[in-house]
Structure formats: structure tokens, C-alpha cells
Amino acid sequence: MDNICAVDIGASRSRVCLSGKGLIYDSISSIAVDVASNNIKACGEAALELVRKSGGRYVIKTPFKGGITSDPNILAPYLRALFHQIGLASPSKYKLGVAIPSRLTPLETDVLGECVRDVGAKGVFLVPALLAAALSAGMDGSKADGFMVMLVGASRTESSVFSLGQMTVVQTSELGGSIIGEKIARLIMDRYGLIVSTDTVEQVKQHLITLSPRTKIRVADLWGRDSRTGESRQVRVEDSIFIEEVASIFNEIASVPSLVFSNCDAELVSDISYQGLHMVGGVSVVSGLKELVERRSQVLVSLQSKPSTAVIEGILSLMTGGSKVTRALSLS
Secondary structure (H helix, E strand, O other): OOOEEEEEEOOOEEEEEEOOOEEEEEEEOOEEEEOOOOOEEEEHHHHHHHHHHHOOOEEEEOOOOOOOOOOHHHHHHHHHHHHHHOOOOOHHHOEEEEEEOOOOOHHHHHHHHHHHHOOOOOEEEEEEHHHHHHHHOOOOOOOOOOEEEEEEOOOOEEEEEEEOOEEEEEEEEOOOHHHHHHHHHHHHHHHHOEEOOHHHHHHHHHHOOEOOOOOOOOEEEEEEEEOOOOOEEEEEEEHHHHHHHHHHHHHHHHOHHHHHHHOOOHHHHHHHHHHOEEEEOHHHHOEOHHHHHHHHHOOOEEEOOOHHHHHHHHHHHHHOOOOOOOOOOEEO
């Protein structure tokens, strides 16, 4: 069997899976770049550590924001650096599957494909993230019954109904975990004059944000750097200030499936009304989001057991023949 490598480069985190080994890399989508040569020297948490010790020789960049990246030319150098860092053999020994946004134009897909092919892999699959998520959620691509998936990630929210393994209607929103995180960080800065790390923002999202009715006030002590003095200090915050700030974003995210229904065939809508909707993605675990989507869409929502890795597991399933869908958008 061919060596298969699946890659999901997200705005927040990057993941790598290998056939026979499963998930071998899961870290933040940051890189350390040599100031003099502009070469990538480290990825993920290792990049942060390198910059801390470098004395200014390296800088941190986070190029994976819009789509898969705002600069497609960074893809091949990034993948080569990632392969080297995690101790994989040359990319030429692998067939490579890469998750891409589900509503790219043919031209955008071709540009990404050419950039990924520059890494020198044996073959390249470009797999729509929604297709990968649907496969991970259990879609049988040989059936005409409607199957609906909602992917709530860092850079966007996507939803689609599938029939015979193909997307029929796709709706996207440029709202996701990154926008929510930016609002949280800005609120802490404006109200408390505190600059906080991305880890602190993630803790706020996980432990203070709830969309369910609250029975008690939640509080947390946050550490950060004073914006005026640069000194470390701590503030105590209540959950209500964050919930009010991000409520409108979650309401818009929850409305995406309804937009799919409004443009979908009646027979497929009937299938979804009976079978429900499958929700994946790192943001999908926010307390109360599942129930909010159910109220807005009027269908039962199933949250996958491992929502953050659903996309990369679906890519691996597609490429290793573990699914009944045997095609992807592009194969070289």
C-alpha cells in the first residue's frame, strides 16, 4: 500500500495523519522565519520556543488566515519544514491529501494545487473540508439520501447537503473561532488594559463562553501584560461581558444551515429533517452551540465525538479507500 499523508492546515491549528499511524502532529499554525534568509526554521509550538531563544534572529508569522493561506507560495516550504520537523521521510515517498475550503473557484483550486505539488509528493489530492467532514461523520457516498454537515472552524463556518457523495448546496460564513478570539482579546484590552496570550483567549472560549441559560455567574482570573507598563498582572473577569460580545457572532453561525435549506431540493430537506445534521470543527464544542443550531435549523444536531480532527480523519479515509467515495476535486 502507498504511504498516505493527510494534512489539515487550519487558521488556528495544523494537523498531520499517516496511514497506519493516525494523528502524528497537532499544533498551532505558526512558523518561525529567519529574518536574514526568510526561510522557515520551525513550525507550531517549536516555532514559538525558537523565537523565544533566538534573540531576534527569528520572527513568528501566522500566514494561514484567509482560505488555506493568504500566500499560496508559502505552502510547499511550510510542508517541507513540517515534514523535516516531525521526522518524516522525503515528501516524494508519500501521496499527499490536503484539506481545502469547500467553495474555492476552479482557478483558486488550480493555484493551490500547483503550490502543493511543488513539495514533490508522489501525488496530490485536494479534498474539500466539508467532504472530509462528511466522510468522518459516517456518510455513505453510494446513497442518494441527503446527508448534512456543518463545519465550524477557526476561519469560517461551512455547511452543505450531500447526495451520492457530492455537495449539492454549500453555504459559508467568514465567521469562526478566530473572529471570536479577536473580539475577546480586544475586549480584555479595552476594558482592563491587558494584553493576553492566545492560550488565555482559548481558555476564555472554553470555560467562560456558554450559549445555554446560565444558572450561576462564572468568573476567572486572567494573567497578561499591562499595555502601558509592560508588567505582568492579573484581573478577575465575569463570563457575562464575553457572552454579550460574541452572542451575535454565534447567532449568525447558527443561521448557516437554514440558508442551505432555503436553496435545497425538498426531497433532500425531508431527508435531513429525518436524519439530522452532523456538526464538526473545533468551535462546535462551545457550550450551547449545538442547541442554538437546533433551534435555528429545526433539525436534530449530532456533535461528533472528535470534532476537531474530523476533517483530517475524513481525508485519510478517502485516500486509503476506507470510504465509499472514491473521488476528490483534484489528483495529480
